[in-house]
Amino acid sequence: MKVKQYLSLAALAFISCFARAEIHIDAIAPNFSLTNEQGQTVSLSDYQGKYVVLEWTNHQCPYVEKHYNSGNMQSLQKKYTDDGVVWLSIISSAPGKQGHVSSNQAIELTQSRNAAPTHVLFDPSGNVGKLYGAKTTPHMYIIDKQGKLRYAGGIDSIKSANPADIKKAVNYVEQGLSALMSGQTISNKLTPPYGCSVKYKS
Amino acid sequence: MHPIIKYLISIMLWLTSIYAELLYAEQSSATGPHIQVQLVSEYTQLNPTQTNWIGILLKPEPHWHTYWRNPGDSGEAPSMQWQLPSGLSVGEIIWPIPQQINVAHLVNYGYEGQNLLMLPLTFTSSAQYQLGQQIEIKVDLSWLVCQEDCVPGWATLTKTFEISNQQQPSAFKPLFAQTRQRHPQAQKLSGRYEITDKHIVVSANPPTSEKWQLLPLKSSIIQHNKPQQIVASTPTQTSFTVLRSDYFIDDKQPIEFLLSDGESAYYLTAQYNTGLTTAxxxxxxxxxxxxxxxxxxxxxxxxxxxxxxxxxxxxxxxxxxxxxxxxxxxxxxxxxxxxxxxxxxxxxxxxxxxxxxxxxxxxxxxxxxxxxxxxxLAIALMLLDQxxxxxxxxxxxxxxxxxxxxxxxxxxxxxxxxxxxxxxxxxxxxxxxxxxxxxxxxxxxxxxxxxxxxxxxxxxxxxxxxxxxxxxxxxxxxxSFRQFLAFPMLATVIWLVWIYLNQTNSSAQLILLSALLLFALFCWLAQHSKGGLKVLCGLAIIACIVAPFYFSKTQVAIEQKTQHTQSYLKYDANKLAELKANNQVVLVNMTADWCITCKVNEQVAFNSSQVQTALADDSVHYMVGDWTNKNSQILSFLQQYQRAGVPLYVVYAGNHSEQVLPQLLTPAMLIEAINLAKKELNHES
Known part of the structure; x- marks a missing residue:
C-alpha cells in the first residue's frame, strides 16, 4: 500500500508491566486495607464521613527530614487530627530498602519525632502506593467526607530539601483542608509532587 | 546495620555537608557526601569584550547521579544563586542531553558520573573594569545526588579572575569542548500538540530518527515511565503519542520539550493545536x-x-x-x-x-x-460576444x-x-x-x-x-477592453476545474472539461443559427451542464463496488439512521485534515491490513465525516456525544448498542469493537 511506503511506525518496546496507577481527582478514592504499627488492619472505608489525609513517607529521605526536622509535618498532623481529620502515614518502602521499618521502629519514630499520625501503615508490596500513583516522599492526598479524592501532589510549593524554604512556600495540604472545611473548592487540586522516589520493590 | 545507626550515619552525613560548606567557604570546590562540586571556567582570565564560559562541575561517585532541569518522577535539579560584581551577568544553564535513569518502575532524567553545567558570563556595556583587575565570582549551589537513596547538599563556591584581553586556556578547556558535543542543537523546533482522553499527541518535523523521545521540561506533562509511540505521518511530519501525567493541567499553553535520541537533541515548543478556530x-x-x-x-x-x-x-x-x-x-x-x-x-x-x-x-x-x-465560461463567452x-x-x-x-x-x-x-x-x-x-x-x-x-x-x-x-x-x-476581460474569466475556469479535480478524480475532470467544450460549442452554434436549430442548441447546452453530475454519480458508485476495501461512506445522518435501522454494523469516524490525533489513528489503526479486512466485511459500514471545514451536520453529531471537536469514533450495532472508542486507537481496539458489535447483532437476530 502506498501510504505504508512513507509510513514508518516505530513503537518503542519497553512496555512496563505494572498496573496503571491513575489518579482521578474529584472521584471516589480507591479503598485499601493495610496493617498499622499495632498490627491492626485499617481500611480507608473505616473513615467514611471524615476527612482523610494520606502521607507517603520514608524517614530517611532528605525531603521527609526537611519537614520532620523542622517540625512542619508534626504540627500539621497535630493541628488537623485535633480537628477530627484522620492522618494516615503510609510507608511503601520494600524490605531491605530505605525507609522500611518494623512496627516497633515505627512507634519509636513517632515518639522520638513527636509525630501525631492517626496510624502509620505498612505497604511493603507497594500495591497501595501504585494504586494511588505515589511517586515521591512526601506525596500528599486529601480525601473528603464523601470519600472523594480532592487533592493529590506535593506538600508545598517550593521543591527543595532546604528547611529554610518551608516558611516561604504555600502549604498545599493546609490550603486544601481549610478550603474543604469552609465549604470551598480547592484552588490547586493537583500539583506535581517532589522528593525522593518511593523505594518500591519494583 | 541497626536502623538507629543508619539514622545516626545519615545525620552525620548531613553534618558533613554543612561542614563541607564551612570548610570550603572560600574555595572554588567543595565535597559533599558522594559528590564533589567545583566552579570552573574555560579560560583562566575573563575577557570583557566577549562571552566567557564558566561552569559548575558535578562529580558524583560511580553509579551516583545528579539531575536534569526536569528531574522526572522524583529528584531535584541543581540550583544556583549567583553573586556577581556589578556589570557582569550570567545567562541560562546549558543543560547537556540527559540520560533516562530507571528507579524501580519510576523514571528520572539526569547524569550518571561527571557532568558540567555551562553558563555564559558577559560584561554589560556599563561595566567599568581595568585590565589586570581581580574580580570575585560567587555562587550558592544546592544539589541532590542519588544512587537509589538521595543526599542533598549545599555549598558556596568562589573563584577569583583577572580581567584580561589575553586568555590562557584552563585545565578544564577540553572538558568544555567535550561538553559542547553533548549539548542540544541550537536550532529550535516548533510543533503542535493535542490532548485526548488519556494522551498527549505532539507533532513536529524533526530530522529522521527512530529513537526520538520527548522529554518535557516540566515534570507534570507526561507519564515518564510509559512508552512513547512515534508515527511518521508524512516524510516531514512526525507525531508522538504518550500517556499524559496525572498532574497535567490542560491550560492550552505552549509546552516545551527536549526531543532527544540520546545522541542529539532539539528543543521543541509545541503550541496547542486549535485547528479550526485559528485556521x-x-x-x-x-x-x-x-x-x-x-x-x-x-x-x-x-x-x-x-x-x-x-x-x-x-x-x-x-x-x-x-x-x-x-x-x-x-x-x-x-x-x-x-x-x-x-x-x-x-x-x-x-x-x-x-x-x-x-x-x-x-x-x-x-x-x-x-x-x-x-x-x-458563460461570462467569458458573453464578453467575447458569443x-x-x-x-x-x-x-x-x-x-x-x-x-x-x-x-x-x-x-x-x-x-x-x-x-x-x-x-x-x-x-x-x-x-x-x-x-x-x-x-x-x-x-x-x-x-x-x-x-x-x-x-x-x-x-x-x-x-x-x-x-x-x-x-x-x-x-x-x-x-477591446470588454473582450480582454474574458481572459481573467477563463483563468477562473481553470482554477475551478483544478479544485474539481481535488474533489473528484481525473476521469470526472475529463468529463467536466469535455462538457465545458461542448457547452462553448453549442453557445457559438446557437448564436449562428435560427428557429428549431436554435432550440436544439439550447437543449444541448442544458445537457452539457447536467452531464458531469450524472457521470460523477455513476462513477462514485462504480468505484465503491470495485475497491471495497478502500471505500467509505461520507457521513450523512439520514444514511446512518437507515443503516442502524437495518441492523448493520457502522463505524463512524469524525476527522479533520488539521487534526494530528486523527492522522495518527488513520495510519496506525485504519490503514493496518487487519482493520482494512474487518472493514471490507459486507455487514460492516465505514462512515467518515470531514470536520476540516465547519459543517452543521457533523457539529450536531459531535454534540450528541458532548464533544466540541474531533477525533470521535463510534461503533454502532444497529440500534442495539453503541461504543464510543478512545481518542487514540490501536488496530486491536477497532477490530474488537467491530467484532463485539457483530456478535451483538447475531445474538439479537
Whole structure:
C-alpha cells in the first residue's frame, strides 16, 4: 500500500508491566486495607464521613527530614487530627530498602519525632502506593467526607530539601483542608509532587 | 546495620555537608557526601569584550547521579544563586542531553558520573573594569545526588579572575569542548500538540530518527515511565503519542520539550493545536479585506462597461457647468448603495432559505464548483460576444437620467444598476457566486464595496466637476477592453476545474472539461443559427451542464463496488439512521485534515491490513465525516456525544448498542469493537 511506503511506525518496546496507577481527582478514592504499627488492619472505608489525609513517607529521605526536622509535618498532623481529620502515614518502602521499618521502629519514630499520625501503615508490596500513583516522599492526598479524592501532589510549593524554604512556600495540604472545611473548592487540586522516589520493590 | 545507626550515619552525613560548606567557604570546590562540586571556567582570565564560559562541575561517585532541569518522577535539579560584581551577568544553564535513569518502575532524567553545567558570563556595556583587575565570582549551589537513596547538599563556591584581553586556556578547556558535543542543537523546533482522553499527541518535523523521545521540561506533562509511540505521518511530519501525567493541567499553553535520541537533541515548543478556530480566524481577515478591495475595483470597472459608460458620460457632461446642492450630489451614491444592498439582502434570504432546505452552497461540493465553472465560461463567452443579450433596457433608461433633481439623481443610481444589468451581469454573477459561499455579513460587505466602486467615479465628478475631463471618451476601445476581460474569466475556469479535480478524480475532470467544450460549442452554434436549430442548441447546452453530475454519480458508485476495501461512506445522518435501522454494523469516524490525533489513528489503526479486512466485511459500514471545514451536520453529531471537536469514533450495532472508542486507537481496539458489535447483532437476530 502506498501510504505504508512513507509510513514508518516505530513503537518503542519497553512496555512496563505494572498496573496503571491513575489518579482521578474529584472521584471516589480507591479503598485499601493495610496493617498499622499495632498490627491492626485499617481500611480507608473505616473513615467514611471524615476527612482523610494520606502521607507517603520514608524517614530517611532528605525531603521527609526537611519537614520532620523542622517540625512542619508534626504540627500539621497535630493541628488537623485535633480537628477530627484522620492522618494516615503510609510507608511503601520494600524490605531491605530505605525507609522500611518494623512496627516497633515505627512507634519509636513517632515518639522520638513527636509525630501525631492517626496510624502509620505498612505497604511493603507497594500495591497501595501504585494504586494511588505515589511517586515521591512526601506525596500528599486529601480525601473528603464523601470519600472523594480532592487533592493529590506535593506538600508545598517550593521543591527543595532546604528547611529554610518551608516558611516561604504555600502549604498545599493546609490550603486544601481549610478550603474543604469552609465549604470551598480547592484552588490547586493537583500539583506535581517532589522528593525522593518511593523505594518500591519494583 | 541497626536502623538507629543508619539514622545516626545519615545525620552525620548531613553534618558533613554543612561542614563541607564551612570548610570550603572560600574555595572554588567543595565535597559533599558522594559528590564533589567545583566552579570552573574555560579560560583562566575573563575577557570583557566577549562571552566567557564558566561552569559548575558535578562529580558524583560511580553509579551516583545528579539531575536534569526536569528531574522526572522524583529528584531535584541543581540550583544556583549567583553573586556577581556589578556589570557582569550570567545567562541560562546549558543543560547537556540527559540520560533516562530507571528507579524501580519510576523514571528520572539526569547524569550518571561527571557532568558540567555551562553558563555564559558577559560584561554589560556599563561595566567599568581595568585590565589586570581581580574580580570575585560567587555562587550558592544546592544539589541532590542519588544512587537509589538521595543526599542533598549545599555549598558556596568562589573563584577569583583577572580581567584580561589575553586568555590562557584552563585545565578544564577540553572538558568544555567535550561538553559542547553533548549539548542540544541550537536550532529550535516548533510543533503542535493535542490532548485526548488519556494522551498527549505532539507533532513536529524533526530530522529522521527512530529513537526520538520527548522529554518535557516540566515534570507534570507526561507519564515518564510509559512508552512513547512515534508515527511518521508524512516524510516531514512526525507525531508522538504518550500517556499524559496525572498532574497535567490542560491550560492550552505552549509546552516545551527536549526531543532527544540520546545522541542529539532539539528543543521543541509545541503550541496547542486549535485547528479550526485559528485556521479560520488566521486566514479570514486578510482574505476578506482582499475580497472587498477586489469588489471595489470591480465596481469601478463596471463604469467602463459598454452599456454603462455612454449613459454615465452623458450624465457627467451635462452636469459639468452646474453646482448641485450637497445632498443631491450624494443622491446618486445613495441610490446605487440601496439597490446593491437590496440585491444582497435578497441573496442572503434566498441562501438562508436554501440552507434550511438542505442545499449546500459550498465550495466543498463538486457540483457547485462545476456549476461555477459553467457560469464563468458563460461570462467569458458573453464578453467575447458569443452570447448576446438584448440592449433594450439600456435604451429605455437613457432618457431617464437626463434631469438633475434629488429624486432624479437617486433614480439614476437605482437605474444605473438595473439599466446597466446586461453589461454588469457577468460581474454581478461572479459576486453572487462569492456571496453564495460567504456568511451574510460578508455578503452585505461585498455588495456595499461593489456599490461604492460603482458609484465612485460619478460621485467624484458631481463633487469635483473638473475631474470629468479625465473621463475616458466612449469609443471602440471599450469593445477591446470588454473582450480582454474574458481572459481573467477563463483563468477562473481553470482554477475551478483544478479544485474539481481535488474533489473528484481525473476521469470526472475529463468529463467536466469535455462538457465545458461542448457547452462553448453549442453557445457559438446557437448564436449562428435560427428557429428549431436554435432550440436544439439550447437543449444541448442544458445537457452539457447536467452531464458531469450524472457521470460523477455513476462513477462514485462504480468505484465503491470495485475497491471495497478502500471505500467509505461520507457521513450523512439520514444514511446512518437507515443503516442502524437495518441492523448493520457502522463505524463512524469524525476527522479533520488539521487534526494530528486523527492522522495518527488513520495510519496506525485504519490503514493496518487487519482493520482494512474487518472493514471490507459486507455487514460492516465505514462512515467518515470531514470536520476540516465547519459543517452543521457533523457539529450536531459531535454534540450528541458532548464533544466540541474531533477525533470521535463510534461503533454502532444497529440500534442495539453503541461504543464510543478512545481518542487514540490501536488496530486491536477497532477490530474488537467491530467484532463485539457483530456478535451483538447475531445474538439479537
Amino acid at each position: 479560520a480566524v488566521g486566514t479570514e481577515s486578510p482574505h476578506l479585506a482582499l475580497i472587498l478591495l477586489m469588489a471595489l475595483a470591480g465596481g469601478i470597472i463596471l463604469n467602463l462597461m459598454p452599456c454603462v459608460l455612454p449613459v454615465l458620460s452623458i450624465k457627467a457632461l451635462s452636469l459639468q457647468q452646474q453646482n448641485l446642492p450637497t445632498l443631491t450630489k450624494f443622491a446618486y451614491l445613495l441610490g446605487v448603495l440601496i439597490s446593491f444592498n437590496l440585491f444582497a439582502l435578497a441573496i442572503v434570504i434566498f441562501r438562508q432559505g436554501g440552507e434550511s432546505l438542505g442545499w449546500g452552497f459550498q465550495m466543498q461540493s463538486p457540483w457547485f464548483v462545476a456549476l461555477m465553472a459553467f457560469l464563468f 452570447i448576446k443579450i438584448s440592449n433594450g433596457l439600456t435604451n429605455l433608461g437613457q432618457s431617464w437620467v437626463s434631469s438633475h433633481g434629488f429624486a432624479s439623481q437617486f433614480a439614476t443610481g437605482v437605474l444605473a444598476v438595473l439599466v446597466a444589468s446586461p453589461c454588469t451581469a457577468p460581474f454581478m454573477a461572479a459576486s453572487i457566486g462569492v456571496a453564495m459561499v460567504s456568511p451574510p455579513l460578508q455578503t452585505m460587505l461585498i455588495f456595499t464595496s461593489l456599490a461604492l466602486g460603482f458609484a465612485l467615479p460619478l460621485t467624484v465628478i458631481f463633487c469635483l466637476p473638473k475631474v470629468a475631463k479625465l473621463l475616458p471618451k466612449p469609443g471602440a476601445w471599450m469593445e
